[in-house]
Amino acid sequence: MRLRRGLTLRQRKIAAGYLFSLPFVLGFIFFFLYPFIQAFIFSVSELTITREGFDLSYKALGNYHYAINVHTTFLRVFVETILNMLVNVPLVLAFSFFAAMIINQKFKGRFLARIIFFLPVIMSAGIIIQMDQSDMISQLMHRADHSAFIFGGAGLRNFLINTELPLPVIDFILNAVDRIPDIINASGIQILIFLAGLQSISPSIYEAAEVEGASRWECFWLITLP
Numbered sequence: 001m002r003l004r005r006g007l008t009l010r011q012r013k014i015a016a017g018y019l020f021s022l023p024f025v026l027g028f029i030f031f032f033l034y035p036f037i038q039a040f041i042f043s044v045s046e047l048t049i050t051r052e053g054f055d056l057s058y059k060a061l062g063n064y065h066y067a068i069n070v071h072t073t074f075l076r077v078f079v080e081t082i083l084n085m086l087v088n089v090p091l092v093l094a095f096s097f098f099a100a101m102i103i104n105q106k107f108k109g110r111f112l113a114r115i116i117f118f119l120p121v122i123m124s125a126g127i128i129i130q131m132d133q134s135d136m137i138s139q140l141m142h143r144a145d146h147s148a149f150i151f152g153g154a155g156l157r158n159f160l161i162n163t164e165l166p167l168p169v170i171d172f173i174l175n176a177v178d179r180i181p182d183i184i185n186a187s188g189i190q191i192l193i194f195l196a197g198l199q200s201i202s203p204s205i206y207e208a209a210e211v212e213g214a215s216r217w218e219c220f221w222l223i224t225l226p
Contacts (some may be wrong), residue, residue: 086218091176091183096190099225104198114195118188198224 007015043063067074103113114163160170176183193224201223 087175088179088182088186089174091179092186092190095183096187099187099191100194100198104195117191144217 041056044058044060046059046062048055099117103110103117152207157170157174160173165173205223206219209223214222
């Protein structure tokens with residue numbers, strides 16, 4: 001089927017697809033690809049501050065050699081960062097999916113609940129962080145919350161030890177509890193993504209599954225989670 005301007009229906013759909021993907025492509029190029037290339041150039045160069053700005057001189061892998069073989073704390077910090085990422089990413093994804101499942105249900109105040117879960121994204125803005133750090137009352141509240149987490153963590157450790165769980169499992173649970181504020185702050189965008197995915201599932205699929213005798217547990221594992 002050929003439409004006006006000499007384009008077929010398939011070509012118009014392809015053009016529309018490129019048009020809708022253009023914002024992501026431009027964002028990827030300017031906000032990820034370009035900074036990544038620039039950071040790599042800096043990593044293989046020696047930066048010298050001049051009156052005109054800065055000057056780069058090529059050093060090949062000299063900076064990497066210094067960081068790995070000479071620097072005293074780089075490897076330790078790097079390993080700690082990787083371990084924290086391995087713990088934080090599953091926890092953030094699990095909490096985000098759980099929160100998205102909750103606010104996807106129909107109940108009074110659902111819109112307010114969605115706003116509350118998205119507040120960490122707004123609060124993570126630079127101006128909000130500066131205001132929070134400059135506020136003495138906020139700092140005192142943060143110290144009080146941190147102390148509460150410390151005492152709560154000690155009681156939880158004793159409880160978990162009494163349950164005779166393996167020590168690696170106990171350490172993982174305690175690390176998860178200590179990371180609760182960070183997990184909540186990092187879950188705003190992920191909650192929106194999961195929520196959009198959940199809302200894209202047609203209710204007729206669940207209705208058909210219930211007619212066939214599927215339980216809620218089976219609907220979750222066979223429809224919602226995939």
